[in-house]
Amino acid sequence: RDPAWYQEYGVYAAVAVVLLFNALFTEHFMTADNLRTQLVQVAPIVIVALGMALVIGTEGIDLSVGSTMALAAALLPLYLGYGLVPALLIALLAGAVVGAINGTLVSLVGLQPIVATLALFVGGRGLALVMADGQLKQIVNPDILALGTGSFLGVPTVVLIAGVLALAVAFLVQRTTFGRQIVAIGGNRSASALSGLPVKRVLIGVYILCGVMA
DSSP states (O other): OOHHHHHHHHHHHHHHHHHHHHHSTTTTSHHHHHHHHHHHHHHHHHHHHHHHHHHTTTTTOOOOOHHHHHHHHHHHHHHGGGGGHHHHHHHHHHHHHHHHHHHHHHIIOOOOHHHHHHHHHHHHHHHHHHHTTTTTOOOOOOOHHHHHHHHHTTHHHHHHHHHHHHHHHHHHHHHHHHHHHHHHHHOOHHHHHHHHHOHHHHHHHHHHHHHOOO
């Protein structure tokens, strides 16, 4: 086959093969309970992957997403006393700050993405450990737990959130000027800069989105 076909559809073909194999040889694979379990487990990864996809679209990489998740998780229990919404906003703001630092190091300082985000990977993980006193913090807030265990019309809440974000990112990339700028910069950053596109601003924005989704 044409190599372009494998590049375009190879991932989908591989997923189809894995699903078919499990459907034939894994007991209880094709059940509603298993499907629900798989969706709940995959949904957080999908959310992080959406932000990473935007970064990769600019020919970048973000190694700090794990540390960003750890930092947000360390901050969340500290602010739950003020309510669910303020705590979530603080966690999202922390992700945005990490993303802004990554974007600044890449676009303004000129560091390679793997170097810039590796620095935040180390620094963010260390900061999270300090804030959590080096221990896992158990969250018992029912509102937070509902995000992971609750459902709406039979669909897990976290799956709905991942689905909405996936549609939002698809719309962003395909239907907005910012999305077209991401595609252009990923195709040829130098040509994009010469044509007047705000390359630095777009890069910072992309890394901020990645940090927020982490």
